[in-house]
Amino acid sequence: MPFRGRGFAPAATAPPAILAFATLITVWQAVGTAEWVNPLFLPSPAAIARALWTLAASGELWTHLTRSALRVGGGWIAGTAGGLVVGCAVGLFSLTRSVGLSLVSAFYPIPKIALLPLLILWLGIGETPKVATIALGVFFPTVIAVCGGVDQVPRNLIRMAQSFDVPFSTILRRVILPSALPAILSGFRISSSTALLLVVSSEMIGADSGIGAFITQAGNLMKTADLLAGVVVLSILGLVVARTISWLERRALRWRA
Amino acid sequence: MDLLAQAIGHSFDGLTVLADVSLAIRSREVVAIVGPSGCGKSTLLSILGGLVVPASGQVLIRGREPPGCISPIAAVFQDFALLPWRSVEDNIRFVLDHRPVGPAEKRGIVADALRRTGLSEFAAAYPRQLSGGMKQRVGIARALAVRPAILLMDEPLSALDSQTRAVLIEDLTRLLDAERVGVAYVTHTLDEAVRLADRVVVLSARPGRIQDVADVGIPRSERARPSAQKELAALQARLWASIRDGAIAAEREVARA
Numbered sequence: 001m002p003f004r005g006r007g008f009a010p011a012a013t014a015p016p017a018i019l020a021f022a023t024l025i026t027v028w029q030a031v032g033t034a035e036w037v038n039p040l041f042l043p044s045p046a047a048i049a050r051a052l053w054t055l056a057a058s059g060e061l062w063t064h065l066t067r068s069a070l071r072v073g074g075g076w077i078a079g080t081a082g083g084l085v086v087g088c089a090v091g092l093f094s095l096t097r098s099v100g101l102s103l104v105s106a107f108y109p110i111p112k113i114a115l116l117p118l119l120i121l122w123l124g125i126g127e128t129p130k131v132a133t134i135a136l137g138v139f140f141p142t143v144i145a146v147c148g149g150v151d152q153v154p155r156n157l158i159r160m161a162q163s164f165d166v167p168f169s170t171i172l173r174r175v176i177l178p179s180a181l182p183a184i185l186s187g188f189r190i191s192s193s194t195a196l197l198l199v200v201s202s203e204m205i206g207a208d209s210g211i212g213a214f215i216t217q218a219g220n221l222m223k224t225a226d227l228l229a230g231v232v233v234l235s236i237l238g239l240v241v242a243r244t245i246s247w248l249e250r251r252a253l254r255w256r257a
Numbered sequence: 258m259d260l261l262a263q264a265i266g267h268s269f270d271g272l273t274v275l276a277d278v279s280l281a282i283r284s285r286e287v288v289a290i291v292g293p294s295g296c297g298k299s300t301l302l303s304i305l306g307g308l309v310v311p312a313s314g315q316v317l318i319r320g321r322e323p324p325g326c327i328s329p330i331a332a333v334f335q336d337f338a339l340l341p342w343r344s345v346e347d348n349i350r351f352v353l354d355h356r357p358v359g360p361a362e363k364r365g366i367v368a369d370a371l372r373r374t375g376l377s378e379f380a381a382a383y384p385r386q387l388s389g390g391m392k393q394r395v396g397i398a399r400a401l402a403v404r405p406a407i408l409l410m411d412e413p414l415s416a417l418d419s420q421t422r423a424v425l426i427e428d429l430t431r432l433l434d435a436e437r438v439g440v441a442y443v444t445h446t447l448d449e450a451v452r453l454a455d456r457v458v459v460l461s462a463r464p465g466r467i468q469d470v471a472d473v474g475i476p477r478s479e480r481a482r483p484s485a486q487k488e489l490a491a492l493q494a495r496l497w498a499s500i501r502d503g504a505i506a507a508e509r510e511v512a513r514a
């Protein structure tokens with residue numbers, strides 16, 4: 001019998017990935033060394049690495065990074081806390097569902113950065129409007145993820161708990177939340193990348209510190225190596241956050257293995 | 258303690274599901290409820306368990322709870338309804354945690370329930386590691402852990418393959434004789450009904466009414482013997498004769514959108 005079962009089973013392995021990455025860097029560096037492109041437009045990887053090193057050594061990088069991290073952290077935690085509460089309420093009760101679903105669908109599609117000028121008017125210049133923008137950007141996708149997760153809790157588990165007379169608060173904590181956890185964690189993935197996007201854009205609009213502000217300033221001064229160093233930092237930051245969430249998922253969802 | 262259903266009637270959105278069903282589950286009595294698909298067996302069990310309020314009629318508890326009873330009524334589910342993120346032991350503990358039971362007593366109850374269902378070695382296993390038969394044993398152990406007077410079982414063996422089912426019928430035969438519980442046992446399988454029940458109640462096609470009641474004269478522990486086969490086969494034939502028309506009608510029915 002000829003084999004017909006070929007394909008449709010892709011598996012990602014490390015060697016091709018490393019090779020592709022190394023090739024990209026090498027070609028990029030070669031282009032830079034050969035001066036085929038004006039280094040002002042496309043600095044070489046070595047130049048970017050040097051810029052990164054200088055920034056790290058002078059401490060400038062850490063100042064910006066800390067500022068951005070505090071904004072992201074504050075906004076994400078506030079938005080997530082609110083989103084968890086509202087998401088559960090929308091997933092559990094008819095009244096909050098009727099009100100919440102319509103409001104969330106109206107506000108979710110607004111790019112939250114468009115609200116920054118208004119928030120600055122309301123809250124004054126400084127950290128608060130930036131943190132609030134991030135919190136708003138995090139809040140809505142969290143509500144949607146949590147409410148979706150709560151909706152997907154197997155009905156039979158809730159019925160089981162009810163038939164054993166388990167109280168509501170215990171059903172919420174011991175059945176609904178663990179069951180919705182996968183959906184909540186994948187919501188974290190979306191909300192954390194939204195938070196990164198918003199911190200950078202709000203810093204680009206109105207801040208003198210933070211990675212976003214640093215990138216804008218570097219661009220204004222045509223320091224493209226610094227600019228790309230900032231971009232590299234953002235990429236690493238995004239990776240670290242994604243890795244942390246994957247780690248959380250593996251730990252919290254071990255029972256699914 | 259007896260559980261009495263008096264003139265139960267119920268409908269969902271104008272679809273009458275049960276009409277005037279009166280039924281007594283006496284202590285230590287196993288009542289099988291059979292009937293064509295969709296005739297309201299599960300609904301009846303939900304009503305008995307307090308998960309659905311009947312449109313008419315009432316469910317009464319007569320007599321006192323037996324000594325040591327933690328919850329008078331417990332349920333076993335067709336799809337097991339185990340919490341996948343909890344070990345076998347913790348699944349059983351789940352139905353005890355909100356009860357006024359001390360930690361030492363709780364450990365004792367859990368160990369006892371595990372032992373009686375042959376699960377002692379599997380206390381630390383997770384549901385995904387267990388076969389269907391073992392999962393349902395956990396479901397049964399969990400129900401027994403609250404020391405109920407009445408056990409509600411909705412097609413507890415339907416999700417199992419026929420060999421596992423045969424093994425569990427043997428186990429249940431022993432368990433039901435040893436436990437001091439009354440049982441309402443919903444099943445599609447007449448063989449299961451005549452092997453396990455003291456009394457078989459036949460519901461008609463929807464709206465379910467009591468169409469026939471048959472007592473099984475042979476003691477449960479003797480029903481596997483060759484000498485009992487003829488009588489059980491005759492009983493099965495009688496039950497099938499009263500279900501057949503309803504089953505054909507149910508099978509040919511087009512689901513309402």
Ligand SMILES: Nc1ncnc2c1ncn2[C@@H]1O[C@H](COP(=O)(O)OP(=O)(O)OP(=O)(O)O)[C@@H](O)[C@H]1O
Pocket residue numbers: 269270274292293294295296297298299300301
């Ligand atoms: N929550 C509900 N809302 C609307 N209709 C329902 C609901 N639950 C059950 N029904 C309908 O009521 C009828 C009886 O359902 P039920 O599950 O009690 O039947 P059953 O005898 O247990 O059927 P089966 O043999 O398939 O398990 C079915 O037609 C079903 O579609």
Ligand SMILES: [Mg+2]
Pocket residue numbers: 298299300411
């Ligand atoms: Mg059913």
